[in-house]
Amino acid sequence: MEKIASKKFSAGEKLPSENKLADRYGVPRMTVRAALTRLEERGYIYSKQGKGRFLKEESTQIQLHLTGKISFTEKMEQAGYDLETRLISCEKIRYDEKIYKSLACGSGDSVYKVSRSRFIDGQPMAIHKSFVSEKMFPEIKTEGPDIRSMFAYYRKHGHTEFANNKTLLSISFPTSTEQQLLQCKSMVPLIMVESDCIDAATGDVLEHTKILYRSDKFKYDITMD
Amino acid sequence: MEKIASKKFSAGEKLPSENKLADRYGVPRMTVRAALTRLEERGYIYSKQGKGRFLKEESTQIQLHLTGKISFTEKMEQAGYDLETRLISCEKIRYDEKIYKSLACGSGDSVYKVSRSRFIDGQPMAIHKSFVSEKMFPEIKTEGPDIRSMFAYYRKHGHTEFANNKTLLSISFPTSTEQQLLQCKSMVPLIMVESDCIDAATGDVLEHTKILYRSDKFKYDITMD
DNA sequence: ACACAGCCACTTGGCGACAAGTTACGATGA
DNA sequence: TCATCGTAACTTGTCGCCAAGTGGCTGTGT
Numbered sequence: 001m002e003k004i005a006s007k008k009f010s011a012g013e014k015l016p017s018e019n020k021l022a023d024r025y026g027v028p029r030m031t032v033r034a035a036l037t038r039l040e041e042r043g044y045i046y047s048k049q050g051k052g053r054f055l056k057e058e059s060t061q062i063q064l065h066l067t068g069k070i071s072f073t074e075k076m077e078q079a080g081y082d083l084e085t086r087l088i089s090c091e092k093i094r095y096d097e098k099i100y101k102s103l104a105c106g107s108g109d110s111v112y113k114v115s116r117s118r119f120i121d122g123q124p125m126a127i128h129k130s131f132v133s134e135k136m137f138p139e140i141k142t143e144g145p146d147i148r149s150m151f152a153y154y155r156k157h158g159h160t161e162f163a164n165n166k167t168l169l170s171i172s173f174p175t176s177t178e179q180q181l182l183q184c185k186s187m188v189p190l191i192m193v194e195s196d197c198i199d200a201a202t203g204d205v206l207e208h209t210k211i212l213y214r215s216d217k218f219k220y221d222i223t224m225d
Numbered sequence: 226m227e228k229i230a231s232k233k234f235s236a237g238e239k240l241p242s243e244n245k246l247a248d249r250y251g252v253p254r255m256t257v258r259a260a261l262t263r264l265e266e267r268g269y270i271y272s273k274q275g276k277g278r279f280l281k282e283e284s285t286q287i288q289l290h291l292t293g294k295i296s297f298t299e300k301m302e303q304a305g306y307d308l309e310t311r312l313i314s315c316e317k318i319r320y321d322e323k324i325y326k327s328l329a330c331g332s333g334d335s336v337y338k339v340s341r342s343r344f345i346d347g348q349p350m351a352i353h354k355s356f357v358s359e360k361m362f363p364e365i366k367t368e369g370p371d372i373r374s375m376f377a378y379y380r381k382h383g384h385t386e387f388a389n390n391k392t393l394l395s396i397s398f399p400t401s402t403e404q405q406l407l408q409c410k411s412m413v414p415l416i417m418v419e420s421d422c423i424d425a426a427t428g429d430v431l432e433h434t435k436i437l438y439r440s441d442k443f444k445y446d447i448t449m450d
Numbered sequence: 451a452c453a454c455a456g457c458c459a460c461t462t463g464g465c466g467a468c469a470a471g472t473t474a475c476g477a478t479g480a
Numbered sequence: 481t482c483a484t485c486g487t488a489a490c491t492t493g494t495c496g497c498c499a500a501g502t503g504g505c506t507g508t509g510t
Contacts, residue, residue: 017461030494033462038266038411042398049462050501061395066447167448170286171396171414171440173267186263189396189414189440193447215396215414222291222418222447223392242491255465258492274492275471453510461502472491480483 015045015053041187043216061219062120066167066193072118072128072211073149081120085128088115088181090144093131102196102208103133110134114144117181124182125217131208154199154206161200168194171215182214189215240270240278266412268441286444287345291392291418297343297353297436298374306345310353313340313406315369318356327421327433328358335359339369342406349407350442356433379424379431386425393419396440407439414440 018036022029036053039045047053065075076083093099093113105111111133118126130150132140137157147153151162170192179186191213197206243261247254261278264270272278290300301308318324318338330336336358343351355375357365362382372378376387395417404411416438422431 019461028495030496034262041263047462048501050460050503052461052502063393066394165448166446168288169291169394169445169447171416187412191396220394221391222394223390244491253465272492273472275473275490277472277491451510453508455508456506458505459503461500463498463500465498466496468493468495470491470493472489474489475487477486478484480481 015055017052038187041185043185043188059217062125062217063219063221064213065221065223066169072126073151076118076120082122084119084122085116085148086119087145087147088117088127090114090140090147092141099131099208103131103136103205105133105135110141112140112144114140114147114150120217123217125214127178127181127212129210129212131210132206136204136206150197150207154197159199159201159204159206162206163198163200165196165198165205170194172212174212178212182212184214184216191215191218191220240280242277263412266410268410268413284442287350287442288444288446289438290446290448291394297351298376301343301345307347309344309347310341310373311344312370312372313342313352315339315365315372317366324356324433328356328361328430330358330360335366337365337369339365339372339375345442348442350439352403352406352437354435354437356435357431361429361431375422375432379422384424384426384429384431387431388423388425390421390423395419397437399437403437407437409439409441416440416443416445 015036016024018029018032021032021036025032036045036047040047040053043056045053045055062079062081073083073085091113093111095107096111099111100107100109103109103111111131114130114132116128117124118128132144134140137143137153143153154162172190172192173186174182174184174188174190178190182188182190193211193213194209196208198204199206240261241249243254243257246257246261250257261270261272265272265278268281270278270280287304287306298308298310316338318336320332321336324336325332325334328334328336336356339355339357341353342349343353357369359365362368362378368378379387397415397417398411399407399409399413399415403415407413407415418436418438419434421433423429424431
């Protein structure tokens, strides 16, 4: 059943119809439909009623070095990609134990989420969420919507050297809003990288970040040296 | 539609029936079925005809530090997990450009794949594939099936200090055989970590490894320091 | 000979009815 | 009173028909 997937229809377009595949492999059409639906949800094909199913052109994966020494912006520009960042929102979040603990905040403090999406060559590739406490940056509520680069914002407030502490990587699937933002289907896994950015000089936690990468667009270099 | 997922039925058992959910949310049964099927393929629920759908008990994620300094075996035993390794196969592979290049082999050389599965507390968690050239280890064909630990095997052949070069991380979905080996459903993403293990003293490439982790069972610590 | 319109064969999308499996409850008989 | 069998009311699984959309082919009129 799933063998249909890898059967080198590597051409850019056109698939046999559901009935053809059903006859060819001797399985009911529903089975073929289910398999094709899975392929569509993973983003490999798309379908048009009345016309047929077509393979999407394969997108090349961008190799990304997962180190916190330089910002995402600098990484991509060093690699020669056309990067664009758009602000999605800047709003106060509800209490979240893990985030508040990372930022050394109590339940009485306010924490703001600055969300932005990263576009490479016009395609959305990642969502970057920065959690910042009002305690550390009192003007975040008003300044947040104008932030272009978090690192630049921190430098403006007197922080010069940055470091990352514990960095965790896990896999999730996109919510419906994340599907819209990343223009991907529901079964495209996302790689979530969670980390705290600290001021290397004082040790203060500046932000807690959650970055969601489209797993089909990136390959991660996690070389340890 | 997908909101059904997170709707805190966090109890260990029992979901409303398809018809109930369809009436409740005012959508056709097929839509509910599609959503539930996705949940089943992701491994969150299971269904029994005539009985109903049930939530699986949530499995805790194991935190794994992705450094190549110590072996997977040592990592897990240090963390206090009951680890068991079973050999799956040891066989010669067809020519693969990337693997052969990593091992500094030409198309005339033979390369063997040593596959083993890792069990933690009796549950399969990862598949470990080691690619070894006959050029480097002439006895691999006969000794391969008896290997318990690759590192121990390399030490036996005079290699004492190990290092990793470029380590790449990417996401894939399990093939049908991988689904069987890992006892997981088709939509559970796998994390593939690819790396070369080299002799730190001589610089020789000992093996090229591909490790497939169940992404729902692990959380990865990729802290850089 | 050419243009246009309608029909038909093909595609995917969707819905409804029925099949299969399980459980609970009640009727019936000893 | 208790056991057993049958039926009915659920559950999920499956199949097939029909609707909707597209494109090509053919017939007909100018």
